Amino acid sequence: MMTEQTIDRIRRFTADREWQQYHTPGNLAKSIAIEAAELLECFQWSDTEYDREHVKEELADVLVYCRNLLDELGLDEDEIVNAKMTKNEAKYPVEKARGKAEKYDRLG
Amino acid sequence: MMTEQTIDRIRRFTADREWQQYHTPGNLAKSIAIEAAELLECFQWSDTEYDREHVKEELADVLVYCRNLLDELGLDEDEIVNAKMTKNEAKYPVEKARGKAEKYDRLG
Amino acid sequence: MMTEQTIDRIRRFTADREWQQYHTPGNLAKSIAIEAAELLECFQWSDTEYDREHVKEELADVLVYCRNLLDELGLDEDEIVNAKMTKNEAKYPVEKARGKAEKYDRLG
Amino acid sequence: MMTEQTIDRIRRFTADREWQQYHTPGNLAKSIAIEAAELLECFQWSDTEYDREHVKEELADVLVYCRNLLDELGLDEDEIVNAKMTKNEAKYPVEKARGKAEKYDRLG
Numbered sequence: 001m002m003t004e005q006t007i008d009r010i011r012r013f014t015a016d017r018e019w020q021q022y023h024t025p026g027n028l029a030k031s032i033a034i035e036a037a038e039l040l041e042c043f044q045w046s047d048t049e050y051d052r053e054h055v056k057e058e059l060a061d062v063l064v065y066c067r068n069l070l071d072e073l074g075l076d077e078d079e080i081v082n083a084k085m086t087k088n089e090a091k092y093p094v095e096k097a098r099g100k101a102e103k104y105d106r107l108g
Numbered sequence: 109m110m111t112e113q114t115i116d117r118i119r120r121f122t123a124d125r126e127w128q129q130y131h132t133p134g135n136l137a138k139s140i141a142i143e144a145a146e147l148l149e150c151f152q153w154s155d156t157e158y159d160r161e162h163v164k165e166e167l168a169d170v171l172v173y174c175r176n177l178l179d180e181l182g183l184d185e186d187e188i189v190n191a192k193m194t195k196n197e198a199k200y201p202v203e204k205a206r207g208k209a210e211k212y213d214r215l216g
Numbered sequence: 217m218m219t220e221q222t223i224d225r226i227r228r229f230t231a232d233r234e235w236q237q238y239h240t241p242g243n244l245a246k247s248i249a250i251e252a253a254e255l256l257e258c259f260q261w262s263d264t265e266y267d268r269e270h271v272k273e274e275l276a277d278v279l280v281y282c283r284n285l286l287d288e289l290g291l292d293e294d295e296i297v298n299a300k301m302t303k304n305e306a307k308y309p310v311e312k313a314r315g316k317a318e319k320y321d322r323l324g
Numbered sequence: 325m326m327t328e329q330t331i332d333r334i335r336r337f338t339a340d341r342e343w344q345q346y347h348t349p350g351n352l353a354k355s356i357a358i359e360a361a362e363l364l365e366c367f368q369w370s371d372t373e374y375d376r377e378h379v380k381e382e383l384a385d386v387l388v389y390c391r392n393l394l395d396e397l398g399l400d401e402d403e404i405v406n407a408k409m410t411k412n413e414a415k416y417p418v419e420k421a422r423g424k425a426e427k428y429d430r431l432g
Contacts, residue, residue, distance in 0.1 A: 001112065001186065002109050006189055006190055006193070009190070009193055010189075013193060013197065017202060017205045019205075021207075024155055025155070025158065033253055035144075036137075036143075036144035044246050046425070047371075048134075055133065056188045061192060064189060064193070075164060075167070078114050081118075083168065084164075085121060088121060098124075099129075101368075101370070130369045138246065138367070146361070149358050152358060153317035217327070218402050218405060220325065222402050222409070223325065229409060235423075240371055242374075245367050245379075248363060249364045252353075252359075253357055255356060256357045259353050259354075263349070263351070268397070271353075273404075273407075275404060282383065289379065293325055293387065297326060298330055299384065315341070
C-alpha cells in the first residue's frame with residue numbers, strides 16, 4: 001500500500017513544479033490512459049516475455065496519476081474502492097461467476 | 109490510501125470467483141487500459157462537466173486492476189512508486205520544470 | 217482515402233519483415249490502443265496547442281494498425297464502416313441528437 | 325478502403341446532428357482512444373476467443389473517429405500514411421527487423 005509519506009512526496013513533487021495548474025480532472029484522466037497504454041506496451045507482442053523493471057515503472061506512473069486525480073477531486077481511495085467492491089460483489093455472485101470471465105450481463 | 113483490509117477484500121473477490129487464472133500480467137495490463145479509457149470517457153466531450161459519481165467508479169476500477177497486477181507480480185506499491193519518484197525528481201529538476209508542462213527531454 | 221497502392225505498401229512492409237506472426241487480432245488491438253494513446257499524448261496538457269506534424273504521425277500509426285487488423289481478419293473497411301453507420305444513424309435520430317453530446321441512452 | 329460515398333456519409337452524420345462543435349482535435353483523440361479500448365475489450369481475457377461481429381463494430385468506431393479527425397485537421401489519409409510508411413521503412417530495415425518484434429531502437 002502507498003504510505004502517507006509517499007503520498008506527501010507525490011504532492012510535493014507537483015507543488016514544487018507548480019504543476020497543479022495542469023492537473024485538471026480531464027488532463028489527469030488522459031494521463032492515466034496514456035500511462036496505462038505505456039504499461040500495455042510492455043506486453044504488446046507477448047504476454048509471457050516482458051521486462052519486469054519496465055513494467056514496474058509504467059505501473060508506478062499509472063498509480064502516481066491516479067493519486068493526483070484522487071487529490072484533485074478530494075477523494076478517499078479506500079472509500080471509492082470499497083464502494084466499487086460492494087457493487088462488484090453484487091454484480092458477480094460467486095455461484096454464477098466462479099471460473100468464468102464473461103461480463104456480468106452475460107452470466108446466465 | 110488503500111488499507112490492508114481493502115487489499116484483502118480485493119484478493120478474496122478474485123479467489124472466491126477463481127479468476128486468478130485470467131489474471132496474467134498481460135490481461136491485467138489490458139484491463140487497466142480498458143478501465144482507464146472508461147474513466148477518460150467521463151471527460152470525452154467536456155473537461156468541466158462530468159459525473160463525479162461515475163468518475164469515482166471508473167477510477168476505482170483502475171485502482172483495483174492495478175492492485176491485481178501488483179499482487180500477480182508480487183510487487184510492493186510503495187516501493188515501485190518511490191523508485192519512480194526518485195527518477196521523476198531527477199528527470200524534472202524544479203528550477204527547469206517549474207510551471208512548464210513540456211516533456212523532460214524538451215526542457216532546455 | 218487510402219489507395220490500393222498504399223494498402224499494398226503496408227502489406228509488403230509486414231511481409232518483408234515476416235511480422236505476420238506477431239499480427240494476431242489481440243496483438244493488433246493492443247497496438248491500436250497503444251498508438252491511440254500516443255495520439256492522445258499530443259493533447260495531454262492542452263487541447264489547443266499541439267504539434268500538428270506529431271499528430272499526423274500518430275494518427276497514421278493508428279490507421280496502419282487498423283489496416284493490419286482489417287487484413288488479418290479479412291474485413292472490408294467500407295463494409296464494416298457502413299454497417300456501423302447504419303446502426304449509429306438509428307441510435308442517434310437527428311431530431312433527438314441535434315446539438316447534444318449525450319450518449320444515446322440518455323437522449324430523452 | 326473507405327469510398328468517397330462513405331466518407332460523405334460520415335460527414336453528413338456529424339453535420340446533421342450539429343456535432344462539429346464537439347469535434348475538437350483533442351476530443352477526437354480522446355474518442356479514438358476510448359473506442360480503441362472498446363476494441364481491446366473484445367480480447368480482454370482471451371486472444372483467440374472473440375466475438376467477430378463485436379470486433380467489426382468497435383474497429384468501425386475507431387475508423388469513423390479517425391475519419392472525423394482527418395476532416396477536422398484537413399488531412400489527407402493517403403498522404404499521412406505514406407509519409408509515415410517512408411519513416412517506418414527507414415527505421416526498420418528489412419535485414420535487421422526480419423522476424424523480430426523488438427522496437428527499432430533495440431535492433432542491434
